[in-house]
Amino acid sequence: xxxxxxxxxxxxxxxxxxxxxxxxxxxxxxxxxxxxxxxxxxxxxxxxxxxxxxxxxxxxxxxxxxxxxxxxxxxxxxxxxxxxxxxxxxxxxxxxxxxxxxxxxxxxxxxxxxxxxxxxxxxxxxxxxxxxxxxxxxxxxxxxxxxxxxxxxxxxxxxxxxxxxxxxxxxxxxxxxxxxx
Amino acid sequence: xxxxxxxxxxxxxxxxxxxxxxxxxxxxxxxxxxxxxxxxxxxxxxxxxxxxxxxxxxxxxxxxxxxxxxxxxxxxxxxxxxxxxxxxxxxxxxxxxxxxxxxxxxxxxxxxxxxxxxxxxxxxxxxxxxxxxxxxxxxxxxxxxxxxxx
Numbered sequence: 001x002x003x004x005x006x007x008x009x010x011x012x013x014x015x016x017x018x019x020x021x022x023x024x025x026x027x028x029x030x031x032x033x034x035x036x037x038x039x040x041x042x043x044x045x046x047x048x049x050x051x052x053x054x055x056x057x058x059x060x061x062x063x064x065x066x067x068x069x070x071x072x073x074x075x076x077x078x079x080x081x082x083x084x085x086x087x088x089x090x091x092x093x094x095x096x097x098x099x100x101x102x103x104x105x106x107x108x109x110x111x112x113x114x115x116x117x118x119x120x121x122x123x124x125x126x127x128x129x130x131x132x133x134x135x136x137x138x139x140x141x142x143x144x145x146x147x148x149x150x151x152x153x154x155x156x157x158x159x160x161x162x163x164x165x166x167x168x169x170x171x172x173x174x175x176x177x178x179x180x181x
Numbered sequence: 182x183x184x185x186x187x188x189x190x191x192x193x194x195x196x197x198x199x200x201x202x203x204x205x206x207x208x209x210x211x212x213x214x215x216x217x218x219x220x221x222x223x224x225x226x227x228x229x230x231x232x233x234x235x236x237x238x239x240x241x242x243x244x245x246x247x248x249x250x251x252x253x254x255x256x257x258x259x260x261x262x263x264x265x266x267x268x269x270x271x272x273x274x275x276x277x278x279x280x281x282x283x284x285x286x287x288x289x290x291x292x293x294x295x296x297x298x299x300x301x302x303x304x305x306x307x308x309x310x311x312x313x314x315x316x317x318x319x320x321x322x323x324x325x326x327x328x329x330x331x
């Protein structure tokens with residue numbers, strides 16, 4: 001009798017172990033899955049970043065028309081962003097950033113260059129905060145001009161300072177204050 | 182002469198006709214808990230200025246002028262109010278996140294500084310909505326403080 005009982009116990013134990021292992025495997029699979037999703041949605045964040053950088057270049061070149069065009073492209077890529085793969089907390093933060101950035105991008109689309117630059121200042125903060133959550137493949141330099149509106153920052157992929165707030169009037173005003181990798 | 186008379190009659194009929202087209206009025210008896218004045222400590226003078234100069238188009242309650250009853254002026258107003266509220270509604274202030282608040286406060290400062298708000302078409306009749314130099318400075322100081330305290 002006792003032998004049978006022991007056998008039964010042994011069998012059920014191994015069963016339980018196996019089950020646990022399976023659960024773990026399942027868990028791993030789930031993790032891989034979410035990683036994949038994150039990587040996919042990063043592409044959307046990269047699109048936002050790239051539109052933002054084009055907008056920055058247009059402002060560096062004092063080109064209102066181009067800046068307006070890039071602004072409208074940015075509106076589109078911001079609207080296409082999907083935060084569903086991020087944690088609840090980040091989702092809230094991201095939605096907030098996107099809403100704010102969209103408003104500024106819309107204004108850039110509609111405004112003259114002075115206004116475009118005003119909005120670009122806040123937009124730059126939004127995009128910096130966005131990238132802090134989503135991450136990016138490229139190395140970014142956060143540059144800072146102390147003269148514009150009590151100080152204003154922006155992001156660039158190049159080390160050389162090209163000022164989007166002043167353009168040709170003060171092209172090289174500013175310094176790198178942070179490297180984002 | 183006869184043609185002129187006909188045109189005048191047509192215009193008159195059209196003018197009377199459009200008076201019957203209803204407009205939505207932006208009016209509300211209640212001030213929601215999220216209102217800018219309720220969630221912030223706003224000095225009396227600033228409160229009054231905001232009310233007179235901004236709230237007509239940036240809240241759920243407009244103090245309508247007499248000419249609102251006459252078309253096409255009413256359409257013009259309706260459009261402005263809608264646009265104004267889309268951009269900023271002081272009644273719903275507290276429903277905004279800190280980021281959005283900071284953004285809006287910054288825009289308020291820029292708009293007042295650059296004399297873009299209140300609109301010229303608005304101050305033309307609402308002369309009391311205009312900002313004197315001192316009022317402008319007080320308002321900007323207050324809004325800046327609020328922004329920095331966020």
